[in-house]
Amino acid sequence: MSGSIVLALRLITAFALYGFLGWALYLLWRDVQKQGLSLANRRVPGISLTVRREGAASILKHFSQPEIILGRDPGCDIPLIDDTVSTRHAQLTYHHGQWWLEDLESMNGTVLNEMPVSMPTVITSGDEIMCGATRLNVALSEDVLIEPTLKLDKK
Amino acid sequence: MHDLTQSRLLRWAAFFLFVQSIILTISPAVRERTWDVNYRLAHWIGFFAWIVLISIAHRATIKHLPERDPYLLPAAALLAGWGLLTIWRLDEVFGLRQTIWLAISVLVFTLALYTSKNIGFLRRYKYVLLSGGLLITALTLIFGTNPLGFGPRLWLGCCGVYFQPSEPLKLLLVIYLSAYLADRIGTGLLSSRSTLFFPTLMVTSLALLLLIVQRDLGTASLFICIFTVIIFLVTGKRRVLITTVLALSLALVVGYFFIDVIQIRVDGWLNPWNDPTGNSYQIVQSLLAVANGGTVGRGLGLGSPLLVPVAISDFIYAAIAEETGLAGTIGLLILIWLIITRGLIASLRAGDRFRRYLAAGIVTYLGIQSLLIIGGNLRLLPLTGVTLPFVSYGGSSLLTSFIALFILLVISNNEDNEPAQLDDPRPYSLLAGVLALGLAACALTTAWWAIIRAPDLLNRTDNPRRAITDRYVPRGELLDRNNQPINITEGISGTYTRVYTYSDIAPITGYTHPVYGQAGLEATLDDYLRGLQGNPASLIWWDRLIYGTPPPGLDVRLSIDITLQSHADELLGEHAGAIILMNAKTGEIVAIASHPTYDPNKLDSEGEALSQDSSAPLVNRATQGLYPIGTTTMLPLIRAEFGAEELTDSELNLFYEKLGLHQAPAINMPVSFDTEHNSAKDLRMSPLQASLTAALLSNHGVMPVPRIAMAVNTPQQGWVVLSEENQPLEVIQAEAADEAALSFIVEGKPYWSHIGQANVDKTIVTWLLAGTLPNWSGTPLVLVITLEESNILLAQEIRNNILDAALNQ
Numbered sequence: 001m002s003g004s005i006v007l008a009l010r011l012i013t014a015f016a017l018y019g020f021l022g023w024a025l026y027l028l029w030r031d032v033q034k035q036g037l038s039l040a041n042r043r044v045p046g047i048s049l050t051v052r053r054e055g056a057a058s059i060l061k062h063f064s065q066p067e068i069i070l071g072r073d074p075g076c077d078i079p080l081i082d083d084t085v086s087t088r089h090a091q092l093t094y095h096h097g098q099w100w101l102e103d104l105e106s107m108n109g110t111v112l113n114e115m116p117v118s119m120p121t122v123i124t125s126g127d128e129i130m131c132g133a134t135r136l137n138v139a140l141s142e143d144v145l146i147e148p149t150l151k152l153d154k155k
Numbered sequence: 156m157h158d159l160t161q162s163r164l165l166r167w168a169a170f171f172l173f174v175q176s177i178i179l180t181i182s183p184a185v186r187e188r189t190w191d192v193n194y195r196l197a198h199w200i201g202f203f204a205w206i207v208l209i210s211i212a213h214r215a216t217i218k219h220l221p222e223r224d225p226y227l228l229p230a231a232a233l234l235a236g237w238g239l240l241t242i243w244r245l246d247e248v249f250g251l252r253q254t255i256w257l258a259i260s261v262l263v264f265t266l267a268l269y270t271s272k273n274i275g276f277l278r279r280y281k282y283v284l285l286s287g288g289l290l291i292t293a294l295t296l297i298f299g300t301n302p303l304g305f306g307p308r309l310w311l312g313c314c315g316v317y318f319q320p321s322e323p324l325k326l327l328l329v330i331y332l333s334a335y336l337a338d339r340i341g342t343g344l345l346s347s348r349s350t351l352f353f354p355t356l357m358v359t360s361l362a363l364l365l366l367i368v369q370r371d372l373g374t375a376s377l378f379i380c381i382f383t384v385i386i387f388l389v390t391g392k393r394r395v396l397i398t399t400v401l402a403l404s405l406a407l408v409v410g411y412f413f414i415d416v417i418q419i420r421v422d423g424w425l426n427p428w429n430d431p432t433g434n435s436y437q438i439v440q441s442l443l444a445v446a447n448g449g450t451v452g453r454g455l456g457l458g459s460p461l462l463v464p465v466a467i468s469d470f471i472y473a474a475i476a477e478e479t480g481l482a483g484t485i486g487l488l489i490l491i492w493l494i495i496t497r498g499l500i501a502s503l504r505a506g507d508r509f510r511r512y513l514a515a516g517i518v519t520y521l522g523i524q525s526l527l528i529i530g531g532n533l534r535l536l537p538l539t540g541v542t543l544p545f546v547s548y549g550g551s552s553l554l555t556s557f558i559a560l561f562i563l564l565v566i567s568n569n570e571d572n573e574p575a576q577l578d579d580p581r582p583y584s585l586l587a588g589v590l591a592l593g594l595a596a597c598a599l600t601t602a603w604w605a606i607i608r609a610p611d612l613l614n615r616t617d618n619p620r621r622a623i624t625d626r627y628v629p630r631g632e633l634l635d636r637n638n639q640p641i642n643i644t645e646g647i648s649g650t651y652t653r654v655y656t657y658s659d660i661a662p663i664t665g666y667t668h669p670v671y672g673q674a675g676l677e678a679t680l681d682d683y684l685r686g687l688q689g690n691p692a693s694l695i696w697w698d699r700l701i702y703g704t705p706p707p708g709l710d711v712r713l714s715i716d717i718t719l720q721s722h723a724d725e726l727l728g729e730h731a732g733a734i735i736l737m738n739a740k741t742g743e744i745v746a747i748a749s750h751p752t753y754d755p756n757k758l759d760s761e762g763e764a765l766s767q768d769s770s771a772p773l774v775n776r777a778t779q780g781l782y783p784i785g786t787t788t789m790l791p792l793i794r795a796e797f798g799a800e801e802l803t804d805s806e807l808n809l810f811y812e813k814l815g816l817h818q819a820p821a822i823n824m825p826v827s828f829d830t831e832h833n834s835a836k837d838l839r840m841s842p843l844q845a846s847l848t849a850a851l852l853s854n855h856g857v858m859p860v861p862r863i864a865m866a867v868n869t870p871q872q873g874w875v876v877l878s879e880e881n882q883p884l885e886v887i888q889a890e891a892a893d894e895a896a897l898s899f900i901v902e903g904k905p906y907w908s909h910i911g912q913a914n915v916d917k918t919i920v921t922w923l924l925a926g927t928l929p930n931w932s933g934t935p936l937v938l939v940i941t942l943e944e945s946n947i948l949l950a951q952e953i954r955n956n957i958l959d960a961a962l963n964q
Contacts, residue, residue, distance in 0.1 A: 002184040003701035016171035
């Protein structure tokens with residue numbers, strides 16, 4: 001009799017142990033799911049750049065990707081036809097909810113609002129970037145970060 | 156969300172420990188199979204202390220580390236609680252101590268959350284911390300003691316409280332290496348070899364010091380492993396790993412030849428079965444515990460893990476495996492894996508390099524230490540005396556583990572910082588992969604011992620669990636042919652003992668004893684007497700599952716007639732020799748005596764002396780004693796086969812072979828036969844062999860199959876006759892056999908008889924062969940008397956007495 005009771009209890013402990021582990025694994029799987037959803041739903045706020053160059057018409061370009069490379073190379077996101085611009089001159093990246101400007105060790109340097117850029121710097125609407133002799137004006141659209149849709153936990 | 160996850164997991168952990176505590180409470184009832192027992196209650200102190208302490212830790216983490224990893228604390232808490240209950244189960248004094256240590260550890264953990272959430276100070280004071288740790292460790296060289304009073308002196312102690320400085324030293328080493336390397340990696344100095352020179356020198360000399368002075372193989376190898384992995388994570392160079400593996404192997408080989416502790420450990424690892432009672436005692440007992448656990452384990456409180464030395468610390472994994480089985484240990488390994496992966500994720504998400512290295516180093520320390528000791532318990536690795544983090548008994552170990560947990564939790568609480576830059580993610584995946592492989596190997600090895608090898612291991616005669624089982628499960632009785640008791644079991648569950656009511660037959664029926672093992676029929680009929688054979692397989696399975704024991708044993712009826720047996724024993728008296736009275740047709744042994752004899756009831760006090768006794772009372776002379784035949788003993792049989800012909804030695808040898816003297820008689824008891832004779836005149840035979848050949852003359856030339864175990868009393872079918880596989884064999888022609896028997900007739904008696912003597916190496920053996928005449932209408936009997944002296948008169952007297960008694964019955 002006692003043996004059967006203890007056998008049942010032993011099965012319950014195995015259930016409790018694997019309940020713990022199963023629950024942990026389930027939550028980890030939910031975590032992965034949530035992480036994926038949150039990345040999939042993340043929207044990069046658009047950025048518009050107006051490229052002005054002496055003796056040429058200004059060009060307006062709009063981007064929605066999180067990484068933009070400026071340079072003379074045709075493969076760059078904004079190819080700048082200017083001899084004072086290096087092949088890969090500077091890059092704009094979106095992280096931590098901000099757009100950042102970073103100089104890619106260009107020959108003539110990158111200047112933001114008349115200050116040389118030596119480290120990644122946050123930019124905002126109305127800023128003026130100088131790559132060599134080319135000026136770019138920055139305009140940001142509304143910052144949209146959509147939270148993933150998740151079931152509310154009942155507290 | 157984090158808080159909810161953590162509290163739900165902690166509730167599962169508490170539920171697990173609660174049910175385990177209930178099992179432990181009622182385990183004595185299961186063991187003794189009655190409700191009238193002393194229930195175990197002391198461990199509830201540990202359970203409730205665990206609830207209170209872990210709740211405190213849980214609240215403190217919610218308050219101070221809102222973004223912490225929610226899996227680390229529940230996994231560590233479950234391991235600590237599981238270890239705590241196991242320690243309470245093994246030893247209540249140590250259980251109480253471990254509870255106090257858990258309280259201290261949790262209080263330090265909580266206090267640290269309130270005061271030192273910013274662990275940057277560890278980086279600043281790395282040299283102070285490390286030198287402090289080294290200094291305290293160095294003190295053990297002078298003031299070191301061992302709480303057990305022997306063994307390596309690794310502890311500093313006073314007034315009953317002991318502390319092992321090498322435990323926190325592991326953590327201090329991780330802190331120092333992380334800080335040192337994080338400081339230098341940015342400056343570009345790391346590529347130069349000089350940067351690594353100082354820490355390498357330090358770690359190597361530290362490990363050597365620990366090994367040579369302290370004989371602490373485990374900690375020394377752990378230091379080398381931690382150092383290597385951290386350097387590998389920082390530099391990403393695989394040659395670091397290869398160099399270390401080569402260096403460690405070289406150190407092992409060199410150490411094998413020069414350091415005795417390594418030699419003992421390596422020998423015990425490679426060949427544990429050579430020395431199961433000496434240097435390999437621990438590992439063999441550990442494997443037996445794992446094997447006894449099987450798939451679902453015996454249940455907490457129902458195994459015998461205390462048989463393994465130091466089960467509370469070094470061998471706690473074996474104790475857990477025995478009582479929760481493969482299912483429990485796989486869960487335990489997954490818990491360790493959870494801590495490893497969550498720790499490595501915390502490391503990768505850490506805000507700066509120092510924290511990243513620190514978290515990875517702590518994971519390495521916890522992971523490799525777990526693998527070293529679990530692998531050691533399972534004979535996967537040589538045995539190293541380190542603890543299983545969070546689980547094993549040991550204040551220093553538990554406290555260090557909780558401080559490590561605190562650091563991991565703080566690092567995982569990276570609220571809003573972006574993870575630091577990572578040059579090469581491969582070392583981290585490799586580390587995770589290697590640790591996962593190690594844990595998987597441990598799980599597979601546990602399965603190997605617990606399932607595939609378990610039957611072999613548990614049947615080993617040096618498995619002490621068999622003797623423990625015998626105290627709780629009644630062993631079957633040995634009865635004579637009229638169901639008179641010979642060996643019986645007395646007492647109640649928990650105190651069953653074997654009683655030998657007719658002890659003069661001891662050399663034949665043998666004994667079963669917790670120290671001296673088993674002998675004679677007790678050994679050869681063990682499966683029936685122990686209930687492993689003859690019971691339905693479902694009953695055996697069920698009893699094994701719920702009690703971990705075989706079902707009650709079955710009684711076995713022997714062919715012995717206790718009246719004739721006592722007659723034979725009286726007649727032989729103090730003379731050394733043997734008597735066999737056998738049914739010539741069926742081969743049933745009616746009486747079998749071997750003298751000098753002994754009293755198995757007195758084995759406890761006389762066992763040692765008996766095994767040393769030069770007159771060898773433990774030997775069964777009737778079936779295992781080999782005596783020279785001489786030239787005259789076999790005369791009746793030679794007469795039957797050849798008449799009066801003169802025989803050459805090789806002809807005689809061929810005849811003896813035909814009589815079966817060159818092979819062992821087929822009977823379910825220990826027998827011997829002569830394997831090293833050169834010629835027929837040197838041949839020796841046992842009284843049993845002699846009685847089988849003598850049976851030819853009383854049974855018309857047909858040799859019977861000898862039998863002593865007749866029937867077994869099964870629960871379902873009652874007495875079931877044990878059948879024989881062998882068939883009687885016609886060896887000599889019936890007419891010739893009958894004629895020869897008649898020519899050796901004893902005047903006025905219904906039997907024939909012949910006496911022969913052999914004189915070899917100045918020892919004289921008297922043989923007497925006798926048997927009923929072929930025309931005897933009753934049960935045909937043969938009698939063989941072997942005396943280790945020249946005493947024809949005694950032989951004749953025994954013959955007359957026994958045969959008269961047997962034939963007039």
